Amino acid sequence: MTETAPATSVEFCGEWFALDPARPFEIGRDADLDIDDNQYLHRRFLQISQIDGMWWLANVGSRLSATVSDSSRTMQAWLAPGARMPIVFGLTTVVFTAGPTSYEFTVHTSAPTFVDLAPVVDAGGATTVGAVTFTASQKLLILALAETMLRREGTGTSEIPSSQAAAERLGWALSRFNRKLDNVCDKLSRSGVEGLRGGVGALATNRRARLVEYAVLSRLVTRADLPLLDAPHPDTDDRQ
Template sequence: MGAEGAGVADAPIEVEFVGELYEIEPGDDFTIGRDADLIIDENPYLHRKFLLLRFEFGMWWLMNVGSVLSATVTDESGQVQSWLAPGAKLPIVFQNLNVMFSAGSTTYDFTIHAKTDYFNTSHVNTSPDGNTTRDAVHLTTSQRQLIVALCEDVLRQAVPGRGEIPASNDAAERLGWSMTTFNRKLDNVCEKLDKMGVTGLRGGRGKLATNRRARLVEYAISTRLVSADDLVLLDDVDAERTKQRAAAPAAPAADRAPSRGGA
């Protein structure tokens, strides 16, 4: 542990979910899921017990005790990310960790607050004035619009915790695109990030993963690839749609039905 690793390793740890704090003492297991110490939701797609916090080997650990779902875990800066698959466990070495996961069409997130800080990367992703610097991922405007459309509900939440991921046809309609255009751009975004080493966006043998929209949302939010500031891109879509409607020629009036009275 370096000089920055201030704090006591066996101190309690806290979980923050939708504004509520839960303190866990060393020696106490703390489960997270549909039927657990922290009940995230009654979502049937969510494991009864999905994640487990436990203190062992002198450290706190986050464990995936589910059988299907995975979680995206990132440090406060968004620069260090891990994909916690079923059966995997991760030592908690940062003071603040964000955990995101999806069950069905809903994405959830909570924060872990630890007393001990083994590593500190909060300065890596900020400029001298303290503003967050964007990741070096080149996206076209339309690709960024696609990601924002998928993340819109999560980005608009006043209190983090849960958000709905739209179906592909709903997101395409939100953007004013055909399904062919939407799927092509989604393919391009997932392929680009996959080549950068982002896991979970492709299935076996080159087949795109069926849950890629959920994984894309998790990655984009947790790494700050998009933020609430990007919602203006959807405002631009709305403005363009309004402009097109205003410029469209008026539909011809229907022929009047002949009057019943004869001349």
């Protein structure tokens, strides 16, 4: 008996693509979804295909990774080169970075296998993200890096600022910014977040991009936090 896949579509920058169960749908620099003429982006990076009645998202690239989340952003997965995962939610958000540019698109399916859960919020209204806590200045650092993605409306592209640009946005010396970036990445790495620690020669851009992807999709920072960037903030935790 032949199983029928649910109707599935992809949305990017307001443009919609209906997926055909009979053929894979590819995303990249030269693909069905032609994301951008970006030399850092694979010609074919991600692939969505239907297998035995279920839709799958596969990373068919060789260098870049993608971050995948449900609509409530309580589930997050890191899709490394060669990996694949089933598309089980009604709305799935995919974010990835190539060079200094971050991209976001969504996958919509008419018959999700799972229903998205609401985020966990404590009595004080703060969203819980694992057991990781950050100082005020560490959160400011994350906000400075994620600002352009948070200000963007809907899916599309945004630029990840350099460490120098983010440090200037905060009025910090670059050495201070880099020290705090190390501390933030170490905290998240110890809690199990992948992609923040690289080997010898790992590009700092990749680490910043991965931090932004994780922070935005997990609601570690939100658009409501952006006014903190322009508010006075005493340096009470400068050693962290």
